[in-house]
Amino acid sequence: MSAAAFSPSPSPALPAPTGAPRSVVVVGAGPAGLTAAVELAERDVRVTVLEARERVGGRTRGIEVAPGRWIDAGAAYLGDRHTELHALLAACDLKTAPTEMTGAARFALGADGGAAATVEGRFPPLNAVALGDLFEQLEELAAAVRPDAPWLTPDAERLDALTAADWAERQLPHPDARLFFPLFLGEMMAADPAKVSVLHMAFYLRSGGGLRYLNAFAGGAQQDRVAGGAHRLCERLARRLLAAGGVLRTAEPVLSVEQSDGEVTVRTPEGSYRAEAAVVAVPPLLADAIEYRPGLPVRRAGARTGRGCAVKLHLVFPEPVWRAHGLSGWSVNAAGPLLSTVDDTPPEGSPGVLTGFVTGAEAHRFAALSPAEQRAAAVAQARRLFPVLPEPVGFHVTDWVNEPWSRGCYAALFGPGDWSALGPTLTAPHGRVRFAGTETSTAFFGLLEGAVRSGRRAAAELLDN
Numbered sequence: 117m118s119a120a121a122f123s124p125s126p127s128p129a130l131p132a133p134t135g136a137p138r139s140v141v142v143v144g145a146g147p148a149g150l151t152a153a154v155e156l157a158e159r160d161v162r163v164t165v166l167e168a169r170e171r172v173g174g175r176t177r178g179i180e181v182a183p184g185r186w187i188d189a190g191a192a193y194l195g196d197r198h199t200e201l202h203a204l205l206a207a208c209d210l211k212t213a214p215t216e217m218t219g220a221a222r223f224a225l226g227a228d229g230g231a232a233a234t235v236e237g238r239f240p241p242l243n244a245v246a247l248g249d250l251f252e253q254l255e256e257l258a259a260a261v262r263p264d265a266p267w268l269t270p271d272a273e274r275l276d277a278l279t280a281a282d283w284a285e286r287q288l289p290h291p292d293a294r295l296f297f298p299l300f301l302g303e304m305m306a307a308d309p310a311k312v313s314v315l316h317m318a319f320y321l322r323s324g325g326g327l328r329y330l331n332a333f334a335g336g337a338q339q340d341r342v343a344g345g346a347h348r349l350c351e352r353l354a355r356r357l358l359a360a361g362g363v364l365r366t367a368e369p370v371l372s373v374e375q376s377d378g379e380v381t382v383r384t385p386e387g388s389y390r391a392e393a394a395v396v397a398v399p400p401l402l403a404d405a406i407e408y409r410p411g412l413p414v415r416r417a418g419a420r421t422g423r424g425c426a427v428k429l430h431l432v433f434p435e436p437v438w439r440a441h442g443l444s445g446w447s448v449n450a451a452g453p454l455l456s457t458v459d460d461t462p463p464e465g466s467p468g469v470l471t472g473f474v475t476g477a478e479a480h481r482f483a484a485l486s487p488a489e490q491r492a493a494a495v496a497q498a499r500r501l502f503p504v505l506p507e508p509v510g511f512h513v514t515d516w517v518n519e520p521w522s523r524g525c526y527a528a529l530f531g532p533g534d535w536s537a538l539g540p541t542l543t544a545p546h547g548r549v550r551f552a553g554t555e556t557s558t559a560f561f562g563l564l565e566g567a568v569r570s571g572r573r574a575a576a577e578l579l580d581n
Contacts, residue, residue, distance in 0.1 A: 136579045137392035137548075138162060141382045143370045143406075146174020147191075147564055148552040149397030150353035151204065151571030157360035159579055164389050165357065166382065168369035168521040172354045175399075175525050176564075178347035179512050181432050185462040186345035187469050189428055189514035190525060191564050192460075193338040197325050198565035200572065205342065208352035212340040213463040217333045219444035222501045225295065227450060232501050240448060246290035250297060253287055254327050257318035264558050266319040267539035276535050280317045281309035299448055302475035303456050304330055305562070306426035306526045309476075316530035323561040337563070343463060346564065369521070372407040373549060380548045395574045397552035400538075401523040408549070414541045416551070420531025421538075423517055423524025424562075427474040427482050429454075429494055432510030436461045436468030438502050445470055447501045452478035453490075454497050467509070470498060483515045527562030528555050543573070550574040 138161060142153045145167035157163040171177075177189040193215065194201050205212065223240050224232040233241050240247070262269045269275065284297045301307050305320055324330040330337045342348060354364055368384040373394055375381075380394045396403050400417035436459060438445050445459030454472035461469050472494055474482045482490060491511050499505050516525030530538070543556050552574040557566035 135581055136161070137581075139391035140164075140393045140395060140578065141166065141380060141389050141391045142395045142397060143373075143382065144174065144397035144553070145169075145172040145350065145354065145364065145366070146397065146553075147176065147350060147353075147567040148554060148571040148574075149174070149395065150350050150357065151568050152395050152397060152552055152575040153362060153571075154353050154356045154360070155572060155575035156578065157357050157362040161579075162391070163357065163360075163362040164391065165354075165362065165364045166368045166370055166384060166389065167364070167366045170367045172364070172366070173347045173350040174567075175516070175522050176346040176350060177514060178345035179430065179514075181430070181462070181469055181510055181512075182467050185464060185467070186347070187430060187460050187462065187471070188341065188346050189430070189512065190346070190516070192341050192346055194342070194564060195325075195329065195332075195335075195337040195339045197329065197337070198560065198563070200568045201565045204568055205349060208349060208356070210348055210352065211343040213343040214340055215333050215338055216459045216461060217444050217446060219439060219442050221444055222447040224447065224449045224451070224501060232447070232449075234443070238446060240296060242292040242296055243290055246288075246293040247296060249290070250288060250293040250300075251327060254318075254321060257314065258321040258326060261315070261318045261322045263319070263322050265539065266315055266558070267535045269315065269319075272315055273536065275315040275318065276313045277532050278314045279310055279532055280307070280312050280314055283314045283317075284309060295450060298476060299450065299455055300331075302425075302478075303448075303473065305529070306424040306473075306475045306479070306524075307529050308422075308425055311420075311422045311425075311531055312529045313532045313534065315535050319535070319558075320561060323558060323566070324563060325560070341460075370406055372409065374409040375547050375549070376409075393548045393550065393578055395550045395552055395571075395578075397571065397574070398521075399523055399553060400528045400555050402521065403551065403553075408546065410547075412546055414538070416538075417528065418530065418534030418537045421534050422529040422531055424526045424529055425476050425479040426516045426525045427453075427479045428514045428516065428525075429472045429474065429490070430460065430510070430512040431470045431472070431494065431498055431505075431508040432512070433468040433470070433506060433508055435466055436470075437504050437506070438468075438470070441502075441504050443502060445502075449497070449501070452497075453482040453493050454501075457498070457501065470502070470505075472498070479517050483517050487513070545577070550577055
């Protein structure tokens with residue numbers, strides 16, 4: 117996708133296709149794009165999928181940490197409410213494995229990242245009344261959001277103009293609540309509180325099933341992982357696409373989408389692809405970088421839409437040695453780079469994998485370090501948190517902030533004013549072009565479930581014409 121400038125001039129009214137299209141080009145081979153592509157191809161539509169990367173998977177990515185044993189460098193978790201994702205996994209003959217959380221947690225909440233406390237459970241050793249008030253206020257905000265149309269929420273204009281950082285400054289008098297709030301937001305949304313609106317924060321929590329569900333492992337949104345890695349879902353979908361007669365082309369970034377004479381022409385550096393309709397299933401910042409002719413009447417990304425601020429890293433050990441010491445591998449830390457860690461050891465029990473999340477503003481700082489500096493900083497902090505750790509036998513960093521064909525992870529972050537500007541047209545077609553991607557789903561926005569639902573919606577809209 118090029119960095120073409122967005123044309124603000126209104127486009128002429130474009131006719132939508134009448135009847136189900138016989139051919140479709142899908143832009144993006146992540147979970148949303150491939151879900152749409154398979155739904156269409158298995159209904160006898162000729163489908164061509166164009167992907168900028170040299171792989172399928174989008175914001176899922178697998179890393180092989182031992183022969184035949186994979187972990188997730190991108191999207192990973194799912195819960196029992198993720199019904200569309202569960203159904204798709206079953207259809208692709210993929211299983212899930214529970215997230216391992218047995219044992220005590222570690223919390224290093226001093227500003228200097230000093231001594232860590234060992235705590236049973238996951239509630240941080242901070243003022244319980246202050247944190248209870250924080251969670252209650254967040255739950256009230258989320259409960260007030262209209263989940264299907266957050267821009268129509270009562271008081272939406274004010275909530276959309278206010279940053280989460282401004283809200284915290286006004287609403288959280290206790291220092292413990294102000295300390296924990298950005299850590300919580302980084303874990304939940306990979307967000308810097310200064311960069312997202314209160315409306316987006318509240319909507320994200322409501323869309324994902326509520327604060328408690330999103331934050332929970334057992335019984336929550338992080339209960340399970342895809343056995344063998346979430347990237348396998350896209351690999352299986354790609355196989356189904358090809359088996360149904362579809363075409364998949366990788367390493368072909370889309371430059372433009374043109375509509376004329378009852379067809380769509382999608383251009384890449386390698387050539388042009390014509391079809392009766394198109395589905396653009398890439399993050400908003402990438403969708404905005406495509407040149408549309410006629411131009412889009414409204415941007416796909418708002419003036420203050422930001423990248424999800426996440427770097428995910430993995431420290432690999434021969435065994436998960438922390439388990440033998442009664443520790444779960446879970447930690448929360450006030451000082452970076454690792455703002456949280458989790459045990460991501462494969463279900464077979466080895467090698468031991470401690471996954472670190474570097475989120476929010478810290479992600480930008482960490483991403484700017486050299487590989488040697490990244491490893492040194494991460495290993496040093498992990499050993500402060502878990503003194504039993506030996507030298508890691510493997511170290512992997514996935515920088516989603518600067519990944520050119522993702523522009524951030526977990527999902528795009530809607531800044532002040534974005535929901536008011538984007539919301540009403542989030543899923544609106546542009547003539548023969550439909551849009552998909554987890555950011556177009558008002559249910560489970562930012563999650564794998566949202567991506568799958570958006571792909572199914574886009575395909576159904578075309579098939580039901």
